[in-house]
Amino acid sequence: MVFYSGKFCTLGTVVSGYRVNNGKWDLIGKRSPQKPQMFYHVANPDMVIKKGDFVAARCTMVNNDDTQVKIGSGMDDEMCNFYMMYWVDGNRLLSRKNCFTMGPPYFYWKQWQQELGDSIPEDASQLDEEK
Numbered sequence: 065m066v067f068y069s070g071k072f073c074t075l076g077t078v079v080s081g082y083r084v085n086n087g088k089w090d091l092i093g094k095r096s097p098q099k100p101q102m103f104y105h106v107a108n109p110d111m112v113i114k115k116g117d118f119v120a121a122r123c124t125m126v127n128n129d130d131t132q133v134k135i136g137s138g139m140d141d142e143m144c145n146f147y148m149m150y151w152v153d154g155n156r157l158l159s160r161k162n163c164f165t166m167g168p169p170y171f172y173w174k175q176w177q178q179e180l181g182d183s184i185p186e187d188a189s190q191l192d193e194e195k
Contacts, residue, residue: 075125075133080188081146083111084118087181096191103149118179119163121146124189135167
């Protein structure tokens with residue numbers, strides 16, 4: 065069973081997470097990060113993330129001001145986190161207990177296009193009620 069949660073500061077509009085297997089993107093969860101920060105049920109409760117799968121998260125922010133926005137963990141910084149709570153079969157814990165990237169301009173999904181494929185969901189930055 066997997067649960068997810070998203071965290072932003074003030075500019076976030078959508079946080080979405082996906083399991084990617086052989087170029088196929090399956091939604092883990094998607095929410096407005098302005099909603100209460102708590103863990104939510106995933107889109108598919110039967111989802112299993114296996115060795116070799118990728119977990120990809122997308123954070124969408126909107127800056128309507130004429131100011132530069134810094135990403136970081138400071139009080140005046142913007143941040144985006146996609147948290148997952150999960151369990152493993154037996155007692156074989158993962159060797160890495162977290163995964164993250166610095167995001168743009170240092171990391172883009174395009175750098176992993178061979179593994180992730182070309183089918184990034186077009187609605188990754190939209191909430192269902194916006195469609």
